[in-house]
Amino acid sequence: MDKEPEREVPAGETVYEALKKRGVSRRDFLRFCSMMAAAIALPSVFSSRIAEALDAAKKPYVVWLEFQDCAGDTEALLRASKPTVADMLLDVLSLEYHETIMAAAGRQAEKSLQDVVRGQKGEYIAVVEGSVPVKDGGVYCCIGGRAASEIVREVCTGAMVTIAVGTCATYGGIPAAEPNPTGAVSVQKAVPGTPVVNLPGCPANVENITATIVHFLTFGSLPPLDAVGRPLFAHGKRIHDNCERRAHFDAGQFARRWGDEGHRQGWCLYELGCKGPETFQNCPTVKYNEGTSWPVQAGHGCIGCAEPAFWDRMTPFYKRLPPPPGFGVESTADSVGAGLAAVTGAALAAHGIGRLLSGGKKEGKES
């Protein structure tokens, strides 16, 4: 760890020491490091580099903010049947503030947030879940009498790095969907100019959250991001291209209705509106809940939850294409096409008949 920048975190144990105290063996620790190397798409030789980094890294302070959200990302993090990779890391993070799971309440809770924000300025990781309403002075989401837009600005500008988790925090998500009554915006928009990693998904995949933190602890930098701020290791590939049902797509085998023969056979869900062809996430390979399953494996098409404006643009979820504007919600592109074809056919036929009639008359006159 020659280039690893020394962080001035107050006396505390390292990540590995904390894990050891919790009964994690060296072997499990190294296995975790290998998994993380795989998750951030690094060659296996980097697992030792990650291990070295975590051996030395001080437990980072983390504050977890929740605004306009459903706590789904928190749920995803906590609901695990056995100690998970994420547990391992989150147990060793100094999670100083998390409204859903912290014991402290009221002034005491707000004080612990202030302690980190004031005392550890530039040294803590801010994780934000939920969108930030900015309409009407931000009155639609207030915590301890302060607007979310004010809290997020204070916490994120002082953070070492901000990780936006879930589609609401990354792109506004459902609160920002039309007509967006609260003026909900993403963390990036609420705190312009601050480095933010976007980990969208509904919920965000815990493995990707963990891997992003590990990348940061190992290299002291953010992983490479795509055009909408998502780590390429998690969002660089299209779901459709890694889908376990892709062979059925290429063959031309499609489930056409829920519960039909094709659906029972596990054929491609394309005709049932699967948005895998327009969604970029590593769901097919990493899956959810410790690799248990993911929507397509469970027989339901992707709804594109990791993409910006998914609630407005990926709907209707069970149709291939959105309705053409100006033709009513229920019309589809094909029925508009059929209408156009009918109008054209009628116009041409009318023209042909018109010519026959007028031509006949003319010839009659001339002769």
Next chain:
Amino acid sequence: MQQKERIRVYTWEFPVRLTHWVNALSVLGLSVTGFYIGNPFMHAVSSSEYIMGWMRFIHFVSAYALLMSVAVRIYWAFAGNSYASWRAWLPLTGRQWRNLVGTLKFYLFMSRKPPRTIGHTALAGLVYLFVFGLFVFEIVSGFALYSLTHQGLLWTALGGWLTGVMHLQTIRLYHHLAMYVIAVFVAAHVYIAWYLDLTERSGLVGSIFSGDKFVTDREWE
């Protein structure tokens, strides 16, 4: 019908005819396969089939053909004869405007004869400009969708940049809808070619194969 002396005029040069037919065939191929890709109406019975795979292959190959063809035709709009020139696609002169009005009147049964024209009528020129705009949109939006899996500078330049401007589903929708507009054009185009040929007796339909049109003395002047 008309017994007047006719003059053979070499109207459509080889690149014009070639690109016309490459356009026609690739648009046909793209429409059929594109319709299947958007709405897979045939279903494979065995997983050893490759229907969607072939449809997409034909779609992509035809797309490259259309791209080349449109590029050549645009070049020829500057390098070719006066009938192929970009000037024939825009009503820039008073003569073209009179031609435009005359053509419209003829199609609406308001006059008996079409205005004397050797190359495109001014109306046809405008419509072709619109259709080429549609071709360009289909090419750009098509390569935008193609760039989702083919990440690289070429695909970004050809269409990938569009994904930063429009949502993927919006691109897909308009890529699909534009096909119907092109189909409407094809139907009208074939009908009008046949109809004008009957009226003018200029060998219009044959001219896109041979390049030659047969016009009366008066038209030639």
